[in-house]
Amino acid sequence: MVAFQTEQLRTFVAVLENGTFDAAARQLHVTASAVSQRIKAMEQLAGQVLLLRTTPIAATSAGGVVHRLARQLRQLESDASTELGLNGTTSDALAIVVNADSLATWFVDALALVPSTAGLMFELVREDEQHSVALLRSGEVMAAVTATAEAVQGCTSVPLGAMEYRAVASAKFLGTWFPRGFSPALLAAAPAVQFDRTDTLQKNFFTDITGTPLSCPQHFIPDTVQFAEAVRLGLGWGLMPEAHCAQGLDTGDLVELVPGHVSRIPLYWQRWKIQSAALDHLTAAVTSAAARALS
Known part of the structure; x- marks a missing residue:
């Protein structure tokens, strides 16, 4: 069993968060040589390289495992400090990755359900759910x-x-590209709006409707609000969450390409498997908000 010292794990996190040995040393109030020696000792214990000496420094695959361990230890220490009521302790922000549409529709409501007495801070990272x-x-x-x-x-x-x-x-877009009504045969010529190049919603819809891979012209607009605005202004067609298109459908500003066709993306909540009061508070809030917002 590899037994890293607490001091080593704190150093490991500091290096990855600061990007260089020198910057980590300044944060830890030690020399860059001491930081380097700690990392080398960890790599000797692990029997493999844990950090890539790039700019900024990055973790190897094995280093990712150690990074998770170090972050978990830091969270447990933070939870213990909170439970002990130690004054002057500052909890690190809980880092959470959320897809853009959840962030724009229901996830902030979940954060608001976390008791303020828990004293939690959050750092949200936006990434595609896939x-x-x-x-x-x-x-x-x-x-x-x-x-x-x-x-x-x-x-x-x-x-x-x-x-x-x-x-x-938009109604105008539909009239321009589908003057006799929507037709799968004409979809390949009509521009689509994509969130970014990892977005699969439009691709999957196109294939479901036409039986062929996506081949239409595409705009890429990586902002949820501006994506919806681009569709509303007629730049292209796109898939929008119910919360973002319901009003437009009610007023007639937006029209469904295939009425009644709903694309569903199942979502899951994954969290570290550690006994953490902070993560427990967050999990309870997220599952409660999701139960109200998702189908």
Whole structure:
């Protein structure tokens, strides 16, 4: 069993958070040589390289495991300090990865449900729900809203419900590109709005409707609010969460391409499998908010 010292683990986190040995040394009030020696000792214990000496320094695959361990230890120390009522302690922000649509619709409501007496701070990282688990594996975040049901090693996974999307466009756009009404055969010529190049919603809808891979012209707009505005202004068609398109559908400003067709993305809450009061508070809030907001 590899037994890292607490001092070594704190140094490891400091190096990754600051990007260089020198910056980590300044934060820890030690010399850069001392930081280097601690990291070398850890690598000797592990029997493999843990950090890539790049700019900024990055963790190897094995280093990601150590990073997660170090972050977990720091969280447990923070929880203990809070429970002991130690004055002058400052809890680190809980790092959470959230997909853009959850962040724009229901996730901040979840944070508001966390008791203020818990004294928690949050650091949100925005990432596509299909790719968020990589940040859990690397130890960069403590919890994630993800589309991956299988729990990352060292984490638990619970279903939250599903985000529902409808393929919509402005009435003017529909009249321009589908003058006789929507037709799958014409979809390949009509521009689509994509969030970014990892977005799969439009691709999956296109394939479901046409039976072929996405081949239409595409705009890339990586902002949830501006994505919706681009669709409303007629730049292209796109899939929008119910919360973002319901009013437009009611007023007639937006029209469904295929009325009644709903795309559902199941979401899961994954978190570190440690006894942490902070993560327990957060998990209770997230599952409660999701139960109200998701199908």
